[in-house]
Amino acid sequence: MQKLEIEVNSVAQIETSRFGTLTYNEEDLLFFPRGIPGFSTLLHWVVSGEEENPVKWLQSVDDSQVALPITAPHLVFPDYNAVITKDELEELENPATEHLIILVVLTIPPEKAWDMTANLRAPIVINTVNRRGKQILLNEEDYPIRFYCFSEEKRAFFAETAARNRAAEAEGEGISASPASAGSEGNGS
Amino acid sequence: MLVLTRKKGEMLAIGEDILISVVDVRGDSVRLGIEAPKSIPVWRKEVLDEIVEENRKALQGTPSEIVNKLFDKEPGGSDDTRKIT
Numbered sequence: 001m002q003k004l005e006i007e008v009n010s011v012a013q014i015e016t017s018r019f020g021t022l023t024y025n026e027e028d029l030l031f032f033p034r035g036i037p038g039f040s041t042l043l044h045w046v047v048s049g050e051e052e053n054p055v056k057w058l059q060s061v062d063d064s065q066v067a068l069p070i071t072a073p074h075l076v077f078p079d080y081n082a083v084i085t086k087d088e089l090e091e092l093e094n095p096a097t098e099h100l101i102i103l104v105v106l107t108i109p110p111e112k113a114w115d116m117t118a119n120l121r122a123p124i125v126i127n128t129v130n131r132r133g134k135q136i137l138l139n140e141e142d143y144p145i146r147f148y149c150f151s152e153e154k155r156a157f158f159a160e161t162a163a164r165n166r167a168a169e170a171e172g173e174g175i176s177a178s179p180a181s182a183g184s185e186g187n188g189s
Numbered sequence: 190m191l192v193l194t195r196k197k198g199e200m201l202a203i204g205e206d207i208l209i210s211v212v213d214v215r216g217d218s219v220r221l222g223i224e225a226p227k228s229i230p231v232w233r234k235e236v237l238d239e240i241v242e243e244n245r246k247a248l249q250g251t252p253s254e255i256v257n258k259l260f261d262k263e264p265g266g267s268d269d270t271r272k273i274t
Contacts, residue, residue: 038241053257068247087227107247113255122240145243
């Protein structure tokens, strides 16, 4: 079994496609002993993102091209109550509840971000003490793999706003500063 | 692919750690019992495929500032993800 070596105050850098050069403390490194389904060879990750943004990125340290958007599950589903079995936690060396973080992976359609979904069925759990993580599959089949983060009304509103802004742009009029309009542009940062 | 015939109640060993037993056979359904180390996840294949596909789709992400603005419109958001950074 591979072991995560924690060197306090050691700083490392990776060149990422999303964030450019990303600097992280090696003590912030997360170790996923089995990777993540679909990325089973990528064992080392860091959480990256802007302080005030509820959406963070689980950035692979082993493959700079790979970063998955994640968020806290109750932001999209306030009553989220994942039942995680003891067996599932054994690989993380049985963290106490207060040392356990649960995150959900987001799928964000590039052209219509408002239709983003959260994978409530397979959350990512992290032991904050030994910084081990894994993606687990819940038994609760009522937690969907694709759960819309925004209500139908809200999605309709964002979609309409985006369509209106596109139409306005096409007519050469002023561009509204509405957030939904940005979804169609896909400008990188 | 290795194909073996087993009867109800018989088992297969994969290495020494993983045992698969045929619990019951009814019509075209087979009930299997699996004993494996807890570190080895056992998933229904089609569910694993779905999770893999969803994780890969999650890669084609949108710039996070757009996503942030969408969440701004969401009342009562908490900031729980912050403590992990």
